[in-house]
Amino acid sequence: MASYDNAYSRFIALAKIVLPLAALGILSTLFLISRGPGNGDELPYSRVEVEELVREQRIGAPNYAGVTRDGTAIALRADAARPDTGSPGGATAEAMRARLDMPDGSHADISAAHGMLDPAAEIAVLDGGARIETSTGYLVQAESLTSALAETAVTAQGPVTAEGPPGRIEAATMRLSADPANQGRYVLVFNGGVKLVYDPEE
Structure with a gap:
């Protein structure tokens, strides 16, 4: 019974280290993927067009x-x-x-x-x-x-x-x-x- 308790305790101690590291790795992967090329959902305006609209105060x-x-x-x-x-x-x-x-x-x-x-x-x-x-x-x-x-x-x-x-x-x-x-x-x-x-x- 004592050996079972020791094995369970070691497993819990190891899980406390491995699981947070795995979660951190997954989050890091998500952030890296999100910085990849756009998927076409960006606004169809270039920075030059936006700056021109602001400067000229034009109404469409x-x-x-x-x-x-x-x-x-x-x-x-x-x-x-x-x-x-x-x-x-x-x-x-x-x-x-x-x-x-x-x-x-x-x-x-x-x-x-x-x-x-x-x-x-x-x-x-x-x-x-x-x-x-x-x-x-x-x-x-x-x-x-x-x-x-x-x-x-x-x-x-x-x-x-x-x-x-x-x-x-x-x-x-x-x-x-x-x-x-x-x-x-x-x-x-x-x-x-x-x-x-x-x-x-x-």
């Missing part, structure tokens, strides 16, 4: 939505935007697009290479080859467009070209706004050396 895919006093829903979006240091609360944007849904059921889609949103002045400026497509069948192109945010009013400074139901129109300026003679209706008005090339329908 921003959008703005509102309703004018006369009931037109305005939605603005862009691929990217940055704060405009010259306009508190404003921003400059790339690949800017706008959608105007008028209360009479008509709509206009506007796009441009660049843009600027100025909430203080309640305007959005789209430039770099701006264009308007209306649900009434007009395609208007100009270098720059200015859209009010508080009312339905889009103006373009020339030269302005348009393709529509009457034909091809060339003018110095264009304005999309509420029709003063018909409440709830909206019109396109061209001014300044207007030239119309009439294209009658067959």
Whole structure:
């Protein structure tokens, strides 16, 4: 009986040494494996891209939505935007697009290479080859467009070209706004050396 007790005691004493060492070896192996090559779960951004985003304070895919006093829903979006240091609360944007849904059921889609949103002045400026497509069948192109945010009013400074139901129109300026003679209706008005090339329908 005494020999059994001595063997058991020796086994317990040996286990107290061997088991902690084995556990330490396993933990060491786990840490070494975890430092190996990545498994593809890393963030898809390089350090340079992250530092550029922090430095430029760029916002990806921003959008703005509102309703004018006369009931037109305005939605603005862009691929990217940055704060405009010259306009508190404003921003400059790339690949800017706008959608105007008028209360009479008509709509206009506007796009441009660049843009600027100025909430203080309640305007959005789209430039770099701006264009308007209306649900009434007009395609208007100009270098720059200015859209009010508080009312339905889009103006373009020339030269302005348009393709529509009457034909091809060339003018110095264009304005999309509420029709003063018909409440709830909206019109396109061209001014300044207007030239119309009439294209009658067959």
